[in-house]
Amino acid sequence: MNKAIPMPQKPWQPSGADKVKSLLIVLAAFVLAGASVELTGLNGKLGFFFSLFISLLVLNFSFHYFKRGTAAAKDALLQVLAVMAIVITLIPIVSIVATVFSKGYKGLHWGILTKDMALASVNDPIASGGLLHALVGTILMVGGALIISFPIGVLTALYLTEIRGSLTRPIKFLVQAMSGVPSIVAGLFILSSLVYPVTKELSGLMGSLALTILMIPTIARTAEEMLRLIPNELREAGVALGGTQWRTVAGVVLPAAKSGLVTAIILGVARIIGETAPILLVSGGGDSLNLNPTEGAMGSLPFYIWKAFLTSGTPESLARAWAGMLVLLSFIFILFGMARYISGRKVG
């Protein structure tokens, strides 16, 4: 009671005056950019952003230079560059999401997730038909591809990180090269090696197999990097307790890498969920709901979008295409959100 406890403070943070000054710099940069668009040959959004960028750089640099010298000025310069890089990265993402939402919601209606296009054409009024068949087809084909490629990808990663056999280097090279395979090549490969000579029928399973070719390298590479992050001491501890290599990997290494493996799944799914070309070639892209992957044409969301965009160009078909994109995008967000939640719940 004899000594007053001081208020907690944060003297290292910028003061109010500092904040006002930085705000003034940003405002001045906007004014400069506006003026240069008015007075010089620069015009349009691009010109405005370009001069805003330059004036921000110059103003920030000189302000800090006069205030605290070269080192602080360089710091400020780098900060502006970093912020600009973020803005440039975000512009297309935000723009895509905003466009899809603003154009896509018009095509939404009750029943879009419960009806298929078996009895409706893309030019019919929005309220008839839906994209159930496409959503189910995407889920089945991506799920099938995931079931096949996750074990193969993880086992490949285990060969590269745990077994480290003599083939490690060539396999690593091959996996890297494989991740550059164009998706249409994967589709053509399945078409010529399985569809024409063996099954003689387009089906969802063929679509899954084509997607698997694209998915394995992504999962294998990501899983490999995640497994490399597991400290060697854990492997040694497992082996020193009398575990075989397999038991140590299954009981210690893989559980420790769990959230990394979820990341591998996310990146793998992200790689293939929007693929159109291989689906077009080998799954047939039907208009009606098909729950059997081994028989008959199967639709998918990218195929639905592609078809609605290209076949006629009527307002109804365009609205359907945008709605398809909105559903696909939302589906991806929900999927990734769930994966992050599941993997983030526990330590390790």
Place this chain on the structure above:
Amino acid sequence: MTESNNFTNNEKEEQMTTSHVTPSSLSSVASARAVRQPGTEMLGNGLETRGVHAWFGKKHVLSDVTLDFAAGTVTALIGPSGCGKSTFLRTLNRMHEFIPTAAMAGEVLLDGKDIYSPDTDVTKIRLRVGMVFQKPNPFPSMTIGENVLSGLKLAQLKRKNTDELLESCLIRAGLWNEVKDRLGEHGGALSGGQQQRLCIARSLAVEPQVLLMDEPCSALDPGSTFRIEETIADLAKTMTIIIVTHNMQQAARVSDYTAFFLSDGGPGEMIEAAPTSRIFSSPQDKRTEDYVTGRFG
């Protein structure tokens, strides 16, 4: 496997009476411990090495170590960094081969049988010769209780009464009182010293007859170090312990025997091995004396 675990205090006392060490040569710290002598009569009941060499790639890091570890004794391996003592320790439970470029020569006899002979099951060897590492490394995906019993799962051993085993291992590692109410928490939630005792408990669960400890206290504060030394003294009643340490006082406090390793730029060699009291009071080799008196290293 449990043959040497049955070592009782009586047998140790008998050994003490046959000790060749003269009491006058005991240094004050080391004399606090009962000294047991490794003898040829103990053959077939401990761990012995015969002319062990080790390489990493082309680099010869350890040369010709012949050393006996009698059952139920604590042996400290001391020496400056890079003298090959950790490498030597890792040859004793075949962890050495875990490093891709590693090579070795010589014999390591456990109960008189070479653990490097082709018909040996390496996982069985590591079950009988457990190991505690320098950095505490509890398994991050497991709870405290699961960590202790992880060896059973890894080695696919069947045990009844795992609850009893869990408790007894934690009691022997001196950790029970601190964690008995939080066995379901993750091992990472413990302090460094507690994590290390958890790792000791983990290696006890598979009932090894030899326990190798590679600088187990180097990352710990004095309080935790003291607890682990108590644990070692307790464990020595039932198993053979070999501990690598940079801490001379620790070697004097916990060990019956001490082996001094040194590298003069070439491969590490064992310079001298003797009862701990003799190493610290009247070492035979000048280099040992220089090291234990702190003149170099």
